[in-house]
Amino acid sequence: MRDSLGLGLAVGLYGAAFGAAADAAGLSVWQAVSLSALMFTGASQFALVGVLGAGGSALAAVGSALLLGTRNTVYGVRLVPLLRPRGVVRKVGTAHWVIDETTAMALAAPNPVLGRLAFLVTGASIYLMWNAMTLVGALGAAGLGGTARAALDAVVPAAFLALLWPRLRRTFPEAATQRRVAVGGAVVALALTPFVPAGVQVIAAVVAVALAGRPRTVGTPAPSEEQA
Amino acid sequence: MSGTSLWAAVLAASLGCYLLKLAGLSVPAAWVEQPWVARIVDFVPAALLGALVAVQAAASGQDLVLDGRLVGLAVAALALALRAPFIVVLLLAGAAGALVHVLFG
Numbered sequence: 001m002r003d004s005l006g007l008g009l010a011v012g013l014y015g016a017a018f019g020a021a022a023d024a025a026g027l028s029v030w031q032a033v034s035l036s037a038l039m040f041t042g043a044s045q046f047a048l049v050g051v052l053g054a055g056g057s058a059l060a061a062v063g064s065a066l067l068l069g070t071r072n073t074v075y076g077v078r079l080v081p082l083l084r085p086r087g088v089v090r091k092v093g094t095a096h097w098v099i100d101e102t103t104a105m106a107l108a109a110p111n112p113v114l115g116r117l118a119f120l121v122t123g124a125s126i127y128l129m130w131n132a133m134t135l136v137g138a139l140g141a142a143g144l145g146g147t148a149r150a151a152l153d154a155v156v157p158a159a160f161l162a163l164l165w166p167r168l169r170r171t172f173p174e175a176a177t178q179r180r181v182a183v184g185g186a187v188v189a190l191a192l193t194p195f196v197p198a199g200v201q202v203i204a205a206v207v208a209v210a211l212a213g214r215p216r217t218v219g220t221p222a223p224s225e226e227q228a
Numbered sequence: 229m230s231g232t233s234l235w236a237a238v239l240a241a242s243l244g245c246y247l248l249k250l251a252g253l254s255v256p257a258a259w260v261e262q263p264w265v266a267r268i269v270d271f272v273p274a275a276l277l278g279a280l281v282a283v284q285a286a287a288s289g290q291d292l293v294l295d296g297r298l299v300g301l302a303v304a305a306l307a308l309a310l311r312a313p314f315i316v317v318l319l320l321a322g323a324a325g326a327l328v329h330v331l332f333g
Contacts, residue, residue: 013315028231031238038242041249043273048241050280055289058237062244064280067272069245074269076252077260085253095250147326154300154325155318157285161301162317164277165308178274185278193287201287205279206272213271 019137025053056199
């Protein structure tokens with residue numbers, strides 16, 4: 001119970017931060033709310049508005065969102081044995097709520113019945129909270145003046161850092177590699193910034209780091225559970 | 229960017245992310261549980277978020293700039309290292325950015 005309250009609060013804050021970030025990136029309130037209602041996967045939404053906010057093309061922004069969205073495919077595979085969504089309608093409905101938090105709560109439940117319940121309760125509460133707070137954040141940010149705008153500009157990179165931070169902690173699987181990868185992504189992106197169209201450097205950084213990491217990572221055992 | 233292309237990006241990315249979720253429930257597990265898929269899922273977020281942190285903090289279009297955002301980021305990193313809650317991290321970063329704006333315009 002305390003877990004889910006804490007989760008709700010954290011999700012609400014991220015939702016408001018997302019609404020504000022979307023506004024800072026030049027999206028309308030409707031576009032911010034549509035993203036939360038239709039995409040409903042926080043990291044991808046942040047990536048989309050992050051690239052657009054950096055002046056990137058729509059294609060680069062969509063690409064970043066999809067790269068982060070691949071996580072949910074793996075979650076879905078893990079959830080199938082637990083949720084057993086039968087029929088097209090159930091599957092189509094269930095899929096929309098397959099995200100970090102619902103997967104973590106469902107898989108942590110002691111038995112399948114509670115697991116299915118946890119998935120539904122977490123999904124419903126997060127969906128409501130996330131959308132409501134996106135609206136609050138977007139509306140709030142739309143009315144800001146110069147100094148508040150500067151504050152918001154500083155909040156956006158801090159929010160990305162907060163998303164990244166758990167992966168850099170010593171307790172995270174392969175934290176040292178995660179750190180190398182994160183620093184590599186940052187360095188390549190900054191190095192490319194003056195030379196490529198805005199936004200493209202983000203995708204290019206990911207591709208460069210993926211290619212550079214390949215020889216080292218081949219043959220290493222698959223990591224255990226990633227953070228959900 | 230025009231409203232229409234923003235909407236196109238919003239809707240295309242939303243549809244794509246939904247289909248990625250649906251794929252997980254629909255395709256055989258063996259297709260997804262490949263080592264290379266696991267590597268992508270484990271490490272692409274770190275590279276992408278690292279790149280986004282850097283670009284959001286120090287890039288303005290194609291220029292690299294030093295302003296309140298970088299100061300805010302440093303403050304946020306310190307707060308995260310001290311295990312401050314999310315809201316505190318964001319408030320401190322925002323306050324630092326606003327302070328730099330007021331002091332140096």
